[in-house]
Amino acid sequence: xxxxxxxxxxxxxxxxxxxxxxxxxxxxxxxxxxxxxxxxxxxxxxxxxxxxxxxxxxxxxxxxxxxxxxxxxxxxxxxxxxxxxxxxxxxxxxxxxxxxxxxxxxxxxxxxxxxxxxxxxxxxxxxxxxxxxxxxxxxxxxxxxxxxxxxxxxxxxxxxxxxxxxxxxxxxxxxxxxxxxxxxxxxxxxxxxxxxxxxxxxxxxxxxxxxxxxxxxxxxxxxxxxxxxxxxxxxxxxxxxxxxxxxxxxxxxxxxxxxxxxxxxxxxxxxxxxxxxxxxxxxxxxxxxxxxxxxxxxxxxxxxxxxxxxxxxxxxxxxxxxxxxxxxxxxxxxxxxxxxxxxxxxxxxxxxxxxxxxxxxxxxxxxxxxxxxxxxxxxxxxxxxxxxxxxxxxxxxxxxxxxxxxxxxxxxxxxxxxxxxxxxxxxxx
Amino acid sequence: xxxxxxxxxxxxxxxxxxxxxxxxxxxxxxxxxxxxxxxxxxxxxxxxxxxxxxxxxxxxxxxxxxxxxxxxxxxxxxxxxxxxxxxxxxxxxxxxxxxxxxxxxxxxxxxxxxxxxxxxxxxxxxxxxxxxxxxxxxxxxxxxxxxxxxxxxxxxxxxxxxxxxxxxxxxxxxxxxxxxxxxxxxxxxxxxxxxxxxxxxxxxxxxxxxxxxxxxxxxxxxxxxxxxxxxxxxxxxxxxxxxxxxxxxxxxxxxxxxx
Numbered sequence: 208x209x210x211x212x213x214x215x216x217x218x219x220x221x222x223x224x225x226x227x228x229x230x231x232x233x234x235x236x237x238x239x240x241x242x243x244x245x246x247x248x249x250x251x252x253x254x255x256x257x258x259x260x261x262x263x264x265x266x267x268x269x270x271x272x273x274x275x276x277x278x279x280x281x282x283x284x285x286x287x288x289x290x291x292x293x294x295x296x297x298x299x300x301x302x303x304x305x306x307x308x309x310x311x312x313x314x315x316x317x318x319x320x321x322x323x324x325x326x327x328x329x330x331x332x333x334x335x336x337x338x339x340x341x342x343x344x345x346x347x348x349x350x351x352x353x354x355x356x357x358x359x360x361x362x363x364x365x366x367x368x369x370x371x372x373x374x375x376x377x378x379x380x381x382x383x384x385x386x387x388x389x390x391x392x393x394x395x396x397x398x399x400x401x402x403x404x405x406x407x408x409x410x411x412x413x414x415x416x417x418x419x420x421x422x423x424x425x426x427x428x429x430x431x432x433x434x435x436x437x438x439x440x441x442x443x444x445x446x447x448x449x450x451x452x453x454x455x456x457x458x459x460x461x462x463x464x465x466x467x468x469x470x471x472x473x474x475x476x477x478x479x480x481x482x483x484x485x486x487x488x489x490x491x492x493x494x495x496x497x498x499x500x501x502x503x504x505x506x507x508x509x510x511x512x513x514x515x516x517x518x519x520x521x522x523x524x525x526x527x528x529x530x531x532x533x534x535x536x537x538x539x540x541x542x543x544x545x546x547x548x549x550x551x552x553x554x555x556x557x558x559x560x561x562x563x564x565x566x567x568x569x570x571x572x573x574x575x576x577x578x579x580x581x582x583x584x585x586x587x588x589x590x591x592x593x594x595x596x597x598x599x600x601x602x603x604x605x606x607x608x609x610x611x612x613x614x615x616x617x618x619x620x621x622x623x624x625x626x627x628x629x630x631x632x633x634x635x636x
Numbered sequence: 637x638x639x640x641x642x643x644x645x646x647x648x649x650x651x652x653x654x655x656x657x658x659x660x661x662x663x664x665x666x667x668x669x670x671x672x673x674x675x676x677x678x679x680x681x682x683x684x685x686x687x688x689x690x691x692x693x694x695x696x697x698x699x700x701x702x703x704x705x706x707x708x709x710x711x712x713x714x715x716x717x718x719x720x721x722x723x724x725x726x727x728x729x730x731x732x733x734x735x736x737x738x739x740x741x742x743x744x745x746x747x748x749x750x751x752x753x754x755x756x757x758x759x760x761x762x763x764x765x766x767x768x769x770x771x772x773x774x775x776x777x778x779x780x781x782x783x784x785x786x787x788x789x790x791x792x793x794x795x796x797x798x799x800x801x802x803x804x805x806x807x808x809x810x811x812x813x814x815x816x817x818x819x820x821x822x823x824x825x826x827x828x829x830x831x832x833x834x835x836x837x838x839x840x841x842x843x844x845x846x847x848x849x850x851x852x853x854x855x856x857x858x859x860x861x862x863x864x865x866x867x868x869x870x871x872x873x874x875x876x877x878x879x880x881x882x883x884x885x886x887x888x889x890x891x892x893x894x895x
Contacts, residue, residue: 222654246651246701247756255733257874264844268731269656270880307650319661319682330683332671342668352663361835363662364655364777365846366838375841455829540842612684621654 209233209406213608218615220320220330220419222272222574223622227611228458229592234600238381239592241585241615245622251575259285259544259570261373266562266577267365270621271353272315275308275356276555278369279430280562285371287445288549288566289542292436296535297373298430298530303383304359304366305429305553306525310352310393311363312556313476313514313521316619318345321511324613325407341403344396351393354498355386360428384385390529398494405498405549410610412595413505413622416587418478421554427520428479428555436472436475445550447561453578461622464583471586472560475618476513477504480628488527491520507591507617514619544570555580557619581620643692643791646678648712650698650705651732651760655777656723657681657697663780670784689715693790696769699725699732699760704767705756713767720786721763724776724879728848731776733760733882737890760882769808771796776846776879779831799830802850803843806834815842822862824875827853827885846881855889869893 213229215485224245226603230238250269250295257265262281267274279301286293293301318341319331328334335342358378360366368374422427422435422446434450435441441449453462466472484492484502495501495516504513546568550559556582599607647657661667661682677687694716700706713719723729736759763769773786782798789796799805803825807814813822814835823842825834829850836843849855859872867875876890 217680219680220682222681224649246705248651248730248732248760249700249735250731253731258871261874265731266651266656268776271653271658274653290814315661330676330679332668332676332683332687333670346664347666349662353662353664361839362777362832367836367841367844370841375836376839385765444748489812502708539706609684 211604213604213611215608215612218612220323220616221620222270223620223623225620225622227592227615229596229611231596231600234597236593236596237495239589239590239596240458241589243585243622245460245463247460251577254564254572254575257572259288259566259572260329260571261565262564262575263369263371264365264367269577269579271364272312272621273308273333273557274365275304275360275369275554276553276560279305279553279562280365280551281564282369282371282407282551283430283553284549284551284562284564285566286549287551288547288564289540289545291372291540292443293373293540296377296533297538297540299532300359301375302429303525303528304356304369306521306528307352307355307359310518310525310557311349311356312352313479313518314345314352314472316556317404317511317514317518318342318349320481320619321613321616322404322407322615325511344399348393348396348400350390352521355562358382358386372542373535373537374556375538377533377534377538380532383532387526387529390522390526392517394490394526397492397515397518397522400518401498401512404515405500406512407511409506409508410505410599412508412598414507414591416478416505417466417472419472419474419559419583420482421464421552421559422481422482423486425486427483427488427524429556434559436466437481440466443560444552447550447552447578448563448576451578451583453582459585461582461585463585464494464578465586471590472581472583473587475510475584476517476558477507477510479554479560480504480516487516487520488523489634491516492525494519507614510617510619544568556623557581558583579621581618582620586619588615588620591617599612639765642673644677644687644689645674645787646691646694646716648678648696649680649761650696650709650726651701652698652723652725652730654681654697655662656726656775656843659722659780660695662895663784666784670787674787676723691716693718696721696726696763697723697727699762700766701732701757701760701854703757706758709763709766711770718770718790719767720771720773720790722773722778722783723767724774724846724848726763727762727772727774727883728880729760729762729882731879731881732880734877735758735760736882737877762882773798774829774847775831779833782831800851801830802853803828803830803832803834803847806830806832807837808839810816810834814836816861816865820865822865822867822875824858827855827858844875844878845855845886846879848883849885853885856892859889860891869895875886
């Protein structure tokens with residue numbers, strides 16, 4: 208039988224450096240490897256010896272696309288270690304800046320990175336020649352998200368205003384009010400986005416996944432909650448490492464995560480949605496139903512619809528927060544470092560992001576562990592490809608290769624994030 | 637009428653967070669206009685399409701940290717007429733250059749489960765240590781208006797206007813109260829390259845130097861000022877050992893306080 212190899216040396220429209228290697232004999236699949244050659248940067252190593260207060264700014268540099276997620280997971284981990292709880296308007300402002308990040312990151316992925324696959328364009332700029340209105344809408348949505356991050360955080364990439372305990376300076380009511388009309392436009396544009404992406408052609412590809420996400424008693428999750436799965440997992444964030452482990456494999460500079468003992472799992476918009484549909488605001492639920500997806504969606508290609516529903520959710524939540532906002536008396540609660548270990552987990556646009564820090568009495572970091580969403584999805588991405596390729600093995604090589612890339616982009620992989628986590632001795636306490 | 641060929645723009649990535657190249661996609665108002673003026677010939681974060689070199693302008697993000705990348709940058713230089721490095725990783729080695737201050741052998745033995753799987757250099761170095769660079773744009777991340785300015789200048793055959801004075805000048809022109817004088821907040825503004833618009837002091841915090849050292853900074857005098865404010869030596873080392881730790885002036889200053 209003739210053997211076939213599909214090689215993508217450098218995956219496009221993902222963040223970071225990765226490739227794909229597939230080997231087939233006839234219709235039989237022999238090997239699939241999602242290769243990650245993004246060079247390691249050793250964040251967990253050089254965080255040792257840094258002050259607790261530096262973690263939000265340093266870990267933000269792991270990812271230029273979702274710096275807010277790193278800032279949020281790190282401040283929550285530090286506050287957990289110091290026994291501090293941030294509540295009221297400061298807690299709301301954290302949710303608000305996270306709304307901005309979800310809007311900009313999701314709009315980037317939906318319009319610029321993923322939609323061109325469904326419509327057969329190399330990129331959004333080529334797509335703009337035939338779909339100018341859609342691309343303009345996407346850019347304007349993305350800009351609204353970025354402007355929200357900038358207003359609360361100072362700038363859109365690596366915001367400077369987030370600190371352990373709160374912020375350096377909080378916005379006034381009128382500064383936030385100034386964004387209300389644009390966010391109302393954005394909420395409508397997001398609903399239009401859901402309608403638009405629902406018309407894209409989706410391959411039949413329902414899979415039985417183990418979804419993992421945060422779940423909060425009454426909110427769609429951002430910063431807090433239990434870690435839950437659709438298989439009955441329900442644990443505190445601090446118990447993450449009792450249930451999840453990381454493996455070092457040769458073809459990837461990112462560790463592969465498993466739900467112990469060896470189950471691969473799925474994090475990100477699709478997981479959040481399936482585990483928290485009842486926590487979505489009515490307008491987001493309505494948008495999802497109108498698009499023809501119910502409370503359960505197991506086709507990863509439809510993650511583009513779910514991501515769009517989450518833009519609706521983030522715009523709606525941002526408007527609710529702005530409406531009730533009363534500036535706090537102080538921009539941050541006081542922090543008194545003490546020796547101990549803190550855990551934090553928040554919902555990055557691409558899924559759960561876990562941080563754990565051990566600190567001395569002066570607040571100096573003794574060791575750190577960071578598990579980003581994309582390394583948790585790696586095994587599931589490879590499994591999807593193993594299921595997907597035999598079903599479409601009759602398609603011509605170039606088209607099959609593109610379909611494989613599209614299947615990877617279902618996860619909005621952030622390879623820059625997924626690397627730098629090669630520190631296995633971190634389990635020592 | 638014959639159409640003049642558009643200049644070819646390429647974007648390249650080395651060890652980095654992707655944030656500086658994202659700045660180009662974050663130019664939501666200018667992106668389609670820029671795409672009308674140039675052919676985006678290689679920009680993996682945004683497009684599957686790849687057009688062969690040579691390239692009229694290459695934007696290079698990230699630092700050199702692997703033997704393979706130390707080779708690759710030479711190919712990119714050869715294929716590029718005008719090469720601009722963008723961001724603290726490309727211009728100073730980035731936060732990952734903190735490895736440059738560690739005992740590499742000890743460091744490696746602590747870090748890796750299976751070191752044989754990994755190829756990495758003992759130092760993270762700026763692009764200019766490897767090849768000739770035509771223009772350096774600072775920042776962690778870069779300022780997107782400055783990126784548009786650099787591209788505009790290139791397209792119009794003029795020199796980009798990116799001031800080399802300190803953050804202090806930007807702070808004064810914004811009318812900020814000095815956080816160091818008024819609140820006793822340690823600030824790297826007096827020695828840091830302008831470009832952010834004095835962002836941190838405008839948010840009541842001290843500058844943490846993400847645009848790297850200005851032209852001829854007096855870091856010693858600033859350190860003395862910090863010591864007067866009660867800052868300890870170990871904290872001075874950390875302050876200069878940030879996102880531009882391996883830039884010469886910041887590196888020397890951090891080493892001066894290391895005991």
